[in-house]
Amino acid sequence: MAEDLTINSGTKKEQYQLLTPQIEALITGETDLTANLGNVCAALKEQFNWFWVGFYLIKGDQLVLNAFQGPVACTRIQKGKGVCGAAWQNAKTLIVDDVDAFEGHIACSSLSKSEIVIPIYSNDVIIGVLDVDSEHLSFFDKDDQEGLQRIIDLIEF
Numbered sequence: 001m002a003e004d005l006t007i008n009s010g011t012k013k014e015q016y017q018l019l020t021p022q023i024e025a026l027i028t029g030e031t032d033l034t035a036n037l038g039n040v041c042a043a044l045k046e047q048f049n050w051f052w053v054g055f056y057l058i059k060g061d062q063l064v065l066n067a068f069q070g071p072v073a074c075t076r077i078q079k080g081k082g083v084c085g086a087a088w089q090n091a092k093t094l095i096v097d098d099v100d101a102f103e104g105h106i107a108c109s110s111l112s113k114s115e116i117v118i119p120i121y122s123n124d125v126i127i128g129v130l131d132v133d134s135e136h137l138s139f140f141d142k143d144d145q146e147g148l149q150r151i152i153d154l155i156e157f
């Protein structure tokens, strides 16, 4: 297993392209989900230095905070609440350019300005979300959606 990441300063697409096989190498052969989610968050944070990146996994009717990197965050989110709960309820990736303009946004930190939330599936059922926050407006786009989706698809949930 690679102990260090090779950090790339190319375009965002190039950064995802270089990072994805490294994440694959990092988690391949490891069956412990907590270990893998922790390393995926660390790798993403190290490469992109986003304000916050983390996983919420569904327990009952709530999303519960799991592995993350960044400041402390809300522990539980109800289905349909906030960007994360909306992504779960609608089974849809949400890219929010300005979180203050998103009705019901849950502000874990006032520094967060834009956000992307991607639902995670296991056997065709949503089991959680990946949430990424930036302190810049309009920070996420289709390249992030595609790059992050590819990384999520590598993880065995």
Ligand code: SME
Residues within 6 Å of the ligand: 052, 073, 074, 077, 081, 082, 083, 084, 085, 104, 105, 106, 107, 108, 109, 112, 115, 131, 133
């Ligand atoms: N802003 C999210 C809550 C999670 S934190 O950003 C880490 C939301 O509205 O669902």
